[in-house]
Amino acid sequence: MLPVSFSTHYITLDNKMTTHTGIATTAKGKVDVIQVPTTHPGAGEVRIKTEYSSTMPYDVYVVDIGFSVQSYPTVLGLCPAGTIVEVGEGVSELKVGDRVTAVAISGPASKGLQEFSVLPATLCARIPDEMSFAAASSIPDNYITAFFTIFDQLKLPFPESFPATTSPPQASVPILVFGGGSLAGQYMIQVLHISGYKNIITTASEKHHAYLRSLGVAHAFDYRSPTLAADITKAVGGDGKVKIAIDPIAAKSTLGVIGEVIDPKGTVAALLPIKEGSSIAISSAADIHFNIPTEWNLLPKDVKFIPVGTALGYLNNAFLRDNAMSKILPDLLQRGLIKPSSVLLMDQGSLKERAEKGLDLLRNNKVSGEKIVVKMT
Incomplete structure (x- = not known):
């Protein structure tokens, strides 16, 4: 097991630094189990004992092409869930034992994807029992x-409450979420719906249509239909043009269809990175684009x-950073x-085997509409 150093606020026992297990990329194309120094939370931070963590396309890019890697080894995983075991100075809304x-x-x-995660309390959300x-x-x-996409990048008005009690100015304007069956697409639809938008149009495999309608979609179309652009135009009515489009897939083909249906003065938000095809498997950084x-x-x-590049932009938006996870999400989940x-749970075999299987499923497009989650313990 390889060591990795993150912080100087180490936890020690009998003058020996304590460590915990993590899953990291140790070189381009390589994943391994490593030992990570266990650290105390600083001011405003908490330490979580991670029980499960999801993995996602971003992790595949990090492993396969070294995307955003500053140095090796680099621990993977963006969404730990577990129990708070330590809180730092100034943390009042969370306590030890909170889920x-x-x-x-x-x-x-x-x-x-490590046994313990240390992060700001504002990036944590209490979950229902x-x-x-x-x-x-x-x-x-x-x-x-x-x-971030809806309220920061598209600058749609933030509702006074969820669900919105007053209709936003563009409540009836047709908004296209291309790829509503994708995980990002599902959340775009949910957030638009609870914010008061009534004319959400989406594309997805037909097997996802009923679920997407339950989330608030007005019209759902099969993304493989040879008449897709015409179908969207008909559903929009009027001039047949969508005013706002959100593209979670961000591929050459999806942007091509959006180009056929978007209003000439409309707005298109696409989640980075932009790829030639919809496959997550890519061979080099030259295969992805930021425009x-x-x-x-x-x-x-x-x-x-x-x-749309979320991480840095989200952290730079003080209102979202301080409220969306810690204050708003717990209430939305409770209700x-x-x-x-x-x-799609990875809970068989060793921790390394579970993580590698999840990455392979993503890399080879073997999962649709499901989040791959790795059992950590």
Whole structure:
């Protein structure tokens, strides 16, 4: 097992540094079990004993092409869920013993695929007693992405309450979520719906349509339909053009269809990175883009295009950073206004085998509409 160092606030026993187990990429294309120094939380932070953590396409990019890796080894996982075992100075809303889920975007010590995660209390959400840790770990990354995309990047008005008691100015404007069956798409739909938007249109495999309607979709279309653009145009009515489009898939083909249905002065938000195909398997950093390559861009010239990168932008939005997870999400979960994703649980074999299987399923497009969650203990 390889060692990795994160912090100087180590926990020691008999003058020996204590460590815990984590899953990390140790070189490009390599995943292994490592030993991570166990650290105390600083001011405003908590330490979580992680029971389950989800894995996601971002982890595949980190492993396969070294995406965003500063040095090796790099611990994986963005959504730990477990029990708080220690709180730092100034933390008042959380206490030892609280059951929480968290979004691990505050540095290496926060990552999810390790026994203990240390992260700001504002990035944690208390979960209902009846909610499993596995289900809870399926929520945070796509939840904050939806909040950031809708309220920061698209600048739609933040409702006074959830569900919204007054209709927003664009409540009836057609909003397209391309790829509503994706996990990010499901949260975009849920957040739009509880914010008062009534004319949500989506594309997804037909098997997902009934569930997406239950989340608040007005119209659902099969993304493989040869008449997809015409179907969307008909559903929109009027001039047949969508005013706002959100693309969680962000591929050449999805942006091409959006280009056919978006209003010439509309707005398109696409989740980074942008890829040529919808597959997560890529061979190099050259296969991903942070804006639309000129030769792919079929959007009308006056369309406002917003490439959405969540982590840094979310942390820079003080209101979302301090409220969306710690204050808003617990209430939404308690009232059933935000539903966890369906979980595909990795709980067989060694920890390394469970993590590698989850990454392989993502890499090879073997999962649809489910969150891969790794049992840590």
